[in-house]
Amino acid sequence: MVALESFDLPAPPSALRVDIEQVSHGFQLQGAPLPVLDQVDLAIAPGEFVALLGPSGCGKSTLLRLLAGLDRPRAGRLLADGHPIGRPDPSRILVFQAPTLYPWRTVRQNVAIGLEARGLLPARKERIDEALDLVGLTAFGEALPHQLSGGMAQRAALARALVNDPALLLLDEPLGQLDSLTRITMQGELVRLWQRARFTAVMVTHDVEEALLMANRVVVFSERPARIKAILTVDRPYPRHRDDLVLQNLRREILDLMGFGEA
Amino acid sequence: MSLLDQADAGLVLGRTRRGRTPWPGGLAVGGLWLAAAAIVHLWPDGDDWAYTDALAGIEAGLGLLLMAAAFAAPGVRGLGWTRRSAPWLAVLPIGFTLWEIATAKLDLLPRPFFTPPQAFLEVYFDDWPRLGDSVVHSLILLLTGYAIGAAAGFVTGVAIGWSRLVGYWVHPVLRLVGPLPATAWLPLAFFVFPTSWSASTFLIALATAFPVTVLTWSGIAGVNSAYYDIARTLGAGERFLVLRVAIPAALPQVFVGLFMGLGSSFAVLVVAEMLGVKSGLGWYLQWAQGWAAYANMYAALLVMAFMCSGLITLLFRIRDRVLAWQKGLLRW
Numbered sequence: 001m002v003a004l005e006s007f008d009l010p011a012p013p014s015a016l017r018v019d020i021e022q023v024s025h026g027f028q029l030q031g032a033p034l035p036v037l038d039q040v041d042l043a044i045a046p047g048e049f050v051a052l053l054g055p056s057g058c059g060k061s062t063l064l065r066l067l068a069g070l071d072r073p074r075a076g077r078l079l080a081d082g083h084p085i086g087r088p089d090p091s092r093i094l095v096f097q098a099p100t101l102y103p104w105r106t107v108r109q110n111v112a113i114g115l116e117a118r119g120l121l122p123a124r125k126e127r128i129d130e131a132l133d134l135v136g137l138t139a140f141g142e143a144l145p146h147q148l149s150g151g152m153a154q155r156a157a158l159a160r161a162l163v164n165d166p167a168l169l170l171l172d173e174p175l176g177q178l179d180s181l182t183r184i185t186m187q188g189e190l191v192r193l194w195q196r197a198r199f200t201a202v203m204v205t206h207d208v209e210e211a212l213l214m215a216n217r218v219v220v221f222s223e224r225p226a227r228i229k230a231i232l233t234v235d236r237p238y239p240r241h242r243d244d245l246v247l248q249n250l251r252r253e254i255l256d257l258m259g260f261g262e263a
Numbered sequence: 264m265s266l267l268d269q270a271d272a273g274l275v276l277g278r279t280r281r282g283r284t285p286w287p288g289g290l291a292v293g294g295l296w297l298a299a300a301a302i303v304h305l306w307p308d309g310d311d312w313a314y315t316d317a318l319a320g321i322e323a324g325l326g327l328l329l330m331a332a333a334f335a336a337p338g339v340r341g342l343g344w345t346r347r348s349a350p351w352l353a354v355l356p357i358g359f360t361l362w363e364i365a366t367a368k369l370d371l372l373p374r375p376f377f378t379p380p381q382a383f384l385e386v387y388f389d390d391w392p393r394l395g396d397s398v399v400h401s402l403i404l405l406l407t408g409y410a411i412g413a414a415a416g417f418v419t420g421v422a423i424g425w426s427r428l429v430g431y432w433v434h435p436v437l438r439l440v441g442p443l444p445a446t447a448w449l450p451l452a453f454f455v456f457p458t459s460w461s462a463s464t465f466l467i468a469l470a471t472a473f474p475v476t477v478l479t480w481s482g483i484a485g486v487n488s489a490y491y492d493i494a495r496t497l498g499a500g501e502r503f504l505v506l507r508v509a510i511p512a513a514l515p516q517v518f519v520g521l522f523m524g525l526g527s528s529f530a531v532l533v534v535a536e537m538l539g540v541k542s543g544l545g546w547y548l549q550w551a552q553g554w555a556a557y558a559n560m561y562a563a564l565l566v567m568a569f570m571c572s573g574l575i576t577l578l579f580r581i582r583d584r585v586l587a588w589q590k591g592l593l594r595w
Contacts, residue, residue, distance in 0.1 A: 065492075068492075088498070090496070094492070094496045100493055103588055104511045118498040144588050160493075160497070161497075
């Protein structure tokens, strides 16, 4: 395990510590077993931003679903602050690749849904305005999802997650469907959100540059069934720049690991 | 109101900037109605028809109102429909006049199967208590049965869509019995139920419930599973998932089921009233046919058409309100 010495921020007390211990998982595909995760071992410190990088379809998203508690692993243990993860919990929130807002609810009602589901809406109404403000959608509270652009919808989905004050934010290629300019903006915004709200973040991506720009550590996975090939520490201050030489060297190293040495 | 503006631009030719010049198209349409009234009034009937002058009076009244609208329309809101409907408003008096000539004036068409327009008026003026009473009875029977069927179908559909156990037991029954036309139960229902009214209510409910159940179920089954995953990670329990996620997501389909159910409930209503219930429009039709009172039959059919169309319109209005969040709703 790589040591974590240099964070930009001290680990906040509310962030979650995550331990993934010898986790294996698989599905049944037309009767045949399909192994997806193979003995994955990873410890994530509170407040850390970890990027999971690997070829598409390798099982990274499955790991996120396990961390969210939506599925249970075939073997191994997942711990949140030392407690086994058995089912979904609002302290661990997953943001999907598609924003998937509820089309019959306004942006504000979408953001409110977590508080509403837990019966906290009257007590914490002001949190909704804060979350909308945080993602820059204050003016769009009463808009319906189909009136939003892709970037705005993804920001609304982020606000919907953040309003619950997650201790662990799981991001499944959250910027994957955005155009490249919106994507660059959102990468910066996400890092700022993480620095302000101080949660632990685990982000799945297949964009090497994105992982290096955003994460404290980058975990590189093999082809399916996914096992950890390497863990790289990105010891650079934020905001980071694409042309940073350290990042460029890391990028070359990662591409080599993934078998794109010539690229 | 872009349609209206286009009509304005295209049709208003003689309007000047200062004065209010009447809209010539409106005057022409009004004139057609007045001409129709003149033909009805001045051309003697081939036979003795009561209400010929009433028909002329109504047509003349409509003509005068349309002319008044043509003078007022440029400035008055709420009269835009006279322009959008101008072609219809022009064709109707022509059609009425041809019909009037072929029946009342020249007696070209065999009676009593063909009746002139004033015969409708005769029915509405003379038999309105019975006709009105029939409408009220039909509406009460229909809406009672429909409400029961829609509620039962909705609850069943949600239950099948949500619970594996309910689906396992109810689905085969639904598959076997659902497609059976509700009217096939008619003899049995009239035998089993204490009154023909309760039997008919049951049949209307049955006819409504089948499409509502199937479409609610398919709506629930088709909900994007990510909606559930997201709600669950945000802390939603089972109750919240059903009431706040599954049902709202299924509502567009539910309304398709309600629409189809309303259509089948009309069919059952009429059959039930013709065969058992001693009131309502179906009964009125049957009764009129027994007396060879064709004018009464046609008049009742027209009332029934307005009733059914009105109910469908009402349902669509409700849907437009409830599903206002949807893009590209069909306008009825």
